Amino acid sequence: MSTKPITMALAGNPNAGKTTLFNELTGARQHVGNYPGITVDHKEGYFTHNNREITITDLPGTYSLTAYSVEEVVARDFLTSQKPDVVINIVDASNLERNLYLTTQFLEMGVPLIIALNMMDVAEDRGIEVRFKKLADLLDVTVVPIVARSGQGTDELIRQAIKVADSDKKWHSRDISYGEDLDEVLMDSITIIKESSFLSEEYHARFTAIKYLEHDDQMLSKGQEENPTLARKLEQTVGVISDHLHKTMDAYPEAIIADHRYGFIKAIIRQGVMTHKFDTDRLYTSDKIDKVLTNRLIGPVLMLAILFGLYQFTFSWSELPVAWMGNLFSWLGSMVEATLPDGLVKSMIVSGVIDGVGGVLGFVPLIMFMFFGISVLEDSGYLARVAFMMDRIFHFFGLHGSSVMPFIVSGGIAGGCAVPGVMATRTLRSPKERMATLLTVPFMNCGAKVPVLVLLIGAFFSDHKALYMFLFTMLAWLVALVTAKFLRMTILRGESTPFVMELPPYRFPTLRGLLIHTWERTWQYIKKAGTVILGISILLWAMMTFPGLPQSEQDTFNTARSNITNSFPDAVQQELTSFNKDTAELSEKAAELKDKLQVIDQEESGLTLQNSIAGKIGIFFEPISRYAGFDWKTNIAMLGGIAAKEVIISTLGTVYSMGDVDADDASSLGERLINDPHWNSVVAVSALIFIMFYAPCFVTVVCIAKEASWKWAFFSMAFNTFFAFLASVAVFQIGSFLG
């Protein structure tokens, strides 16, 4: 028995159960990456069967092998370039006719094939009986019935797949008749192709000829590259019949080819492969549910309720684990604080490394819950319906129905996070619509912006807090959609992708599948966001720390501290030194000393910040930022907000000489802002608008760079900041003019 490792490819229509089978076979032994240059997932998994090492690739779901979409190009290129030992074609037994369309193209391509007839249980429930042996005989391909969800039949499938991989059978392109006219042209083209061995390393001659007839863009350009003269000759040959068919039948060859393929499938099915126990016209449960869930009036209401439920689930259930993670990093910080001696290294580890990386990892539980919720909606089939219902509104703004989820995840209902939102744009296939979505989701009010909004609204509009929160949430939606429209009309101009999507029937998701999907995406987040964060955290820390105060000024503060400390009796000094806040309370005198020392510390940290690189940048920008009503202190806070929006509060606290201010305990800072002569309600609205719309936090920027490119990440920072500044200037100037 051979022990040679085997390569397998899983291919089939979307929602046929490829990923379920892939997860069933490989479990956690899988690797998710990208195909080069595109965001289509490349999933590879490993397992052994009777000591045979097997590498299996889960190809993207496709309906055909003609280059109509990026998935189809990826699947076809993989099969021709990697030449797997066997292709497992997953066919949905409850939707045989549609699924066999792709099978016919595998047969034409002449790849070593085995059919996994999946969802036999669903077919049985629908009263569909599939005679798989008959199908195997008629197609001359091994057919194995399976139920991927339960693992039923998968062992036999792999056994048979290994048999196909090991066999010496020569796979040829299968002949399907496309009618007299087309067959004649096909034969002529095949002769030309064979004579010159045109593209013969990758494709069978018949397959190449069919793709030329189908006007396959990728095949045409490949032909032009390999042999321009021959390619032109072939194009002319198929061009004649194409024009003739268009004139006489008002149809192109590809439509006639598709018609004949469906005819071929029908002819096979009618030979007793499939029988229906019930009326074939009956609507299945899934269709009945759709009549309600996608109803024009009830549908959107139910959708809002379900999405709100997802939002509630994510944020309420993740609250505790997020707090645990926060506590873990606080504990780690205090451990380092207590262990290391005072100095730059300690400051860098605590403020730069632990706070920066901890800030990112602190989101992990939230991300996990969010992705779990999305996986439930996705695996149950509801997400496709949401996209369908939202397409009409989003289409108007140049986006796609599938853009809705990234918007909601990013804070469409205030409190999301732009990082998973940016990552959720992967579900979009059109590059321009995806880019427009990716660049506008950071406008949503994420969970990090909410404390800042609460602080400023609470301070300056305390009588109408809820109303202002609602208005600012609506404003975020409006700005995001209008900006998307603007981008689609300018730099991302292009035709909208037609919304054509096959809706999968409603299914109960499997726990195993949900957990694998959740972990896959969460791990991507940890890996991607976590690698660059460390460097940027340290950079921001350095900008707010260096060059520090000159020695003479440090000495002045130290002298002031000594003078104040010495003005108190030794007993009070001793009490403050040995004070433990968990076990005792300070005496009145000791508390007074502590407050006085704190005032000096705050003054020193404020002055250090003013003297730091960040402070100097803040002062540098003041002449411009004045137009929006911001002084240099606010500028530093905004600069810090690029790290994470919550940092705006702590930075404002520091610059207003209050020391560190906790994001959740911002009331005292609010009072300080009200009393500051530079702040008023107009400045507050201007600042709110700037904070909502300026450059995304650096975790989001890194994600945009990873999902698109650094060029787009920088564009996002520059464009958003420019737009936010213009809006803030307009608000401040008009507000000031009106008084």
Place this chain on the structure above:
Amino acid sequence: MTLKDLNKKCSCFAQRIQNCTKGERCNKHHGPLSKNCQAGKVKICKLTGDRRHCARMAALGVLPGAEAELICPQTGSQCLLKIHGGTLSLDQGTSDNIIVQSV
């Protein structure tokens, strides 16, 4: 806007509503799928529009002569079409280009 214009607009809107609520008006519909107001069986007569898009629709089985079932007509916008055992969701641009006849 004059009262006459307003009246014209209103009656046009009312007519649209009537068309979509009165099933019998949609019987024997022949025209774009997007204009079909009643759920039920349709026969695809022709595909119009961009060649590439037509080819993609053909691969999904939306071909002249094929029979399909309109599940959720949204009148003038999107719709759900059951064809070859699967359910396709189509936007207005696509359903405008599918000429059907009620069966």
